[in-house]
Amino acid sequence: MRNEINVAFTGNPNCGKTTLFNAYTGANLKVANWPGVTVEKKEGAMRYHDKQYRLVDLPGTYSLTSYTMEERLARQYILDDEVDVIIDVADASALERNLYLTIQLIELGKPVVLALNMMDIVEERGMEIDLHRLPEMLGIPVVPVCARRRTGLNVLMHAVEHHEVKVADRIEHHHTSGSHEHDHHGEYAMVYSxxxxxxxxxxxxxxxxxxxxxxxxxxxxxxxxxxxxxxxxxxxxxxxxxxxxxxxxxxxxxxxxxxxxxxxxxxxNKDEKSRTTDKADQILTHRIWGLPIFFGIMAAVFFLTFTIGDWLKGYFELALEWFSGVATVFLIGVDAGEILSSLIVDGIIAGVGGVLTFLPNIFILFMALALLEDSGYMSRVAYVMDGIMSKIGLSGRAFIPMLLGFGCTVPAVMASRALENRGDRMRTIMVTPFMSCSARLPVYVLLSEMFFGDAALIAAYSMYVIGVVVAIVVAKLLSVFSKGEEEENTLLIELPEYKTPNARTIRIYVWEKIKDYLTKAGTTIFVASIILWALLNFGMSGKVDDMSQSFAAALGRWLAPVMSTAGLGYWQVVVALISGIAAKEVVVSSMSVLYGIGNIASAEGMGALATILQSSGFTAINAYSMMIFCLLYVPCIATIATIRRETNSTGWTLGAVAIQLGTAWLCSTLFYTVATIIF
Amino acid sequence: MKLSDGAVGKSYSVKNIDLSLKVKRRLEILGMTGNASVDVLNSKKSGTKIIKVRGTRFALGKSFAEGIEVEEI
CATH class of the missing domain: 1.10.287.1770 (Helix Hairpins)
Incomplete structure (x- = not known):
């Protein structure tokens, strides 16, 4: 006998399954992908009564019919011999729909424990569930829990521990007729005609x-x-x-x-009154006010991201400055060579550190997205945006991946999986990268604070608007070429009850994203900083003192003419943009390395850089053009890899890269041409 | 009548679903089986509706709502 018991968590979407799973495992979990597909697989371990349990969180599904990738996965995994016990998490406040999956799970013949979640909402509404009769009728243990308040967790594990014990030998039906030769009322919960x-x-x-x-x-x-x-x-x-x-x-x-x-x-008391949700929906999904309210919420999110984020960023900069100073003193103290000191201080600390100072902005943005998702508002966005989206041939549902794109393009591209139709999915994947992700934020903050003074916030905010507009235009253009049937992009999405966001769920969500960002700073950006430093400090004649003699400068000069139509024909800018393909934040760190500015995110650093740039004829118009280019061109290597995996097509991937580069060049050139004529 | 003509605040009973088999099955699995009752909670100019079936709210696009035959209760 194996000494580990495998427990699979299943349930409908929005039933609180992940909250319950997190309540057991905490942030201590392994996140990987299911083999062959990019659906996230979460795994955790726990001990209970001296037994070791392995918990697996399956994708949320309404049924085990193999219509979608998620349903097929859940079904295959459960049918697999490895699963010992299934915990079926049901939203007790929507019992009727949740029991459909329960019945299918029972029919699979494996031990099932029904966890009735959200019992607090049931009580709040004055409903009662007969917890003696329900297990009698289903033939499986039923445990009331509240994942958010972390109650009933031990009782549930106890039921899992004793999964081999049946609740009732004989299932008690209301009408055990017993006259038919194929009567199974005593054996099975679900008996057909x-x-x-x-x-x-x-x-x-x-x-x-x-x-x-x-x-x-x-x-x-x-x-x-x-x-x-x-x-x-x-x-x-x-x-x-x-x-x-x-x-x-x-x-x-x-x-x-x-x-x-x-x-x-x-x-x-089945005739429950879910007043809170109905009242909130009267306002939030109002036929006229719904849309302005949504835009207002997003404006508030970005306002907080910029203001509070920048305030916190100040402290990060002080810390970076101090660290950079200490490192320099230390390197002189140990008599490190000039090249090594330069690599560490100008290359690594300036590059990685410069990116790390934007952590507060990114933290706030992800926090806001987590709140929108956990409160239940995210799916209302699909309803509110459905009218606009249908004009460009997509369902309102396609707006959710686009909205997530404000956080990070990689999970946003993955979220397009929720769209059933391949044509819709492809188009959503093509336009999602235009939604300005958090990695592009440092670029806007840097350029707009240098060149736009008091209007910096507006300049940065306008990038988000341009991104959305470009996404809509490109989606419309793509829809002309695809022959989608109307039925396929029709909206169908569950609108869950609104609930107070759960601190633990948010903490785990945000921590996962921050961890990704830190990992990226430690790996991709670290390596990119070193490569860039090497390209900048070495040329045909070996180590060069003048950067304009370096390999990077040669490459930049070669490409500069193409970019000059957009006002970006500076070799330093071209090099920064190329290095930004590794990750967008690298554009900032590259600028600091390229122009030899120690602490680029600080006021003095920005002032110094602005002076250098302006003296070479790089004005606010060039800066804005560069912001547009950064918004629209290839987001990062990780995004390209994700698009390749999700579309499973090299053609679509190359197409996406071509569209992004083409759109970026076209839009920034257009802006630069028009702006230079006007101003 | 069609569900797309349903008025906000009224309840209807599902009579027939005239949509592709795949969509019909998806709707049935979500509880929209024969004679199930559907409440119309909200409606947009574009024809998208918010409905409640078996205790759960769904946003339902116009062309799906047009394919669902209902009777007022």
Whole structure:
């Protein structure tokens, strides 16, 4: 016997499954991808009563029918021998819909424990659930929990520990008729009509003869009646005379009939009033005010990101300055060579440190996105934006990946997976990188504070607006070339109840993002800083004192003519932009290295850089043009890799890169040309 | 009548779904089976609706709402 018990967490989307999972594992979890696909797989470990448990968080699904990638994954994983116990997390305040998955899970034949989550909301609304009758009817243990308040956690694990013990030997139905020859009321919770039960038994018999090693014949038989492609393909069987059509609709209807029967018996005060959500929705999804409110919320998010973020950034800069000074003194003290000192102070500390000072801005932005998501507002955005999105041939749902793109393009591109239709997905992936991610923020902050003084905030904010407009225009242009059917980009999304965001969930979400950012600073940006430093300090004649003789300068000069139409024909700027393909923050660190500014994010550093730039004819117009270019061109290596993985096509990936570079060059050139004529 | 013509604040009972099989199944799995009751909570000019089925709210695009045949309760 294995000494580790494998527990799988399943449940509908928005049922609080991840909150419950986090309550057990904390931030101590392994995040990886499911093999072959980019769906996130979260795994954690815990001890309970001297036993070791491995917990796996499965993607949220409404059913185990293999329609979407997530559903297929969840089903495959559960069917796999490794799973010992399934914890089915159900939102007790929406029991009726949540029980559909429960019934499918029970039919799989593995031990299932039903965790009734959000019991606090149930109580708040004056509803009551009969916790004695429910397990009797389902034949599995039922444990009330509240993931947010962390109650019932021990009882749930206790039920998991004793998963081999059945609740009731005989399931108590309301009407155990027992007259039919295929009567299964004593054995199974979900019993279909006599007609279907006859067919299930006949198929089971055939399966047993043809595939004697097959476990859980009943489940396979039901899947065959549903004409499930995967199962019918895996175990071909001649069903003529038994099932000449798909009985899926009958099966779904009968399952819901049974659920209605359960709900009638166990739920007291079903006519609940979810006043809070209805009241909030009256305002937030108002047919006129919904849209302005959404834009207001986003404006507030960016305002906080810039103001509070900048205030905190000041302290980070002081720390960096101090550290840089200490490092210089130390390096002189140990008599380090000139080249080594230069590499550490000008290359690594200036590069990595410069990027790290933007951590507060990024922290606040992710915090805001986490709040929007956890409160339940995010899916309302899909409804509010549906009108605008449908004009460009996409469903409102496609706006969620775009909104997440304000945080980081990589998870945003992955989030496009929620779109069922491939054409919609591809177009969303193509335009999501235009949404200004947090890594581009340092570039705007640097350039706008140097050149726009009091209007810096407006200049930076305008980038977000331009990004959205360009995304919409490009999506519209792409839709002209694709022949999408109307049905495919129609909105269908659950609007969960509003809830107070959970501090623990937010903390874990933000910490994961911050960890990514720090890792990037320690790896990609670290390496890019060293490479850039080397390219800048060495030339054909070896180590050069004058940077304009370096390899980087040669490359920059070679490409500068192309960029001069956009007012960016400076070799230093071109080098900074090229290095920005590693990660956008690198543009800032490159500028500091290129112009030899120690602490670029500080007021003195910016002043010094502004003076140098202006003396070479680089004005506010050039700066704004550079901001536009940074907004629109290739976000980073990681994004390109993600697009390649998600589209599974080199053509689409190259197309995306070409569109981004082309759009960036075109828009910045257009701006520069017009602006130089006007001013 | 069609669900897309449903008025905010009224309840309807599902009679028939005339959409592609894939969409029909998705809606059924979410609880929109025959005779299930649907409350219309909100509606936009573009035709998108917020509905409530079996205790859960959904935003439903116009062309889906047009394919759902309902009767007022």
């Amino acid at each position: 006599d007609e279907l039960e006859d067919k299930i038994d006949k198929i089971s018999e055939l399966l047993e003869i043809k595939y004697p090693q097959l476990e859980n014949l009943r489940w396979h038989a039901i899947k065959m009646l549903e004409a499930d492609e995967e199962i019918c393909g895996k175990y071909p069987l001649n069903l003529s005379g038994i099932a000449d059509r798909s009985y899926e609709e009958d099966i779904i209807n009968q399952r819901y009939d049974f659920i209605e029967e359960i709900v009638r018996e166990v739920l007291v």
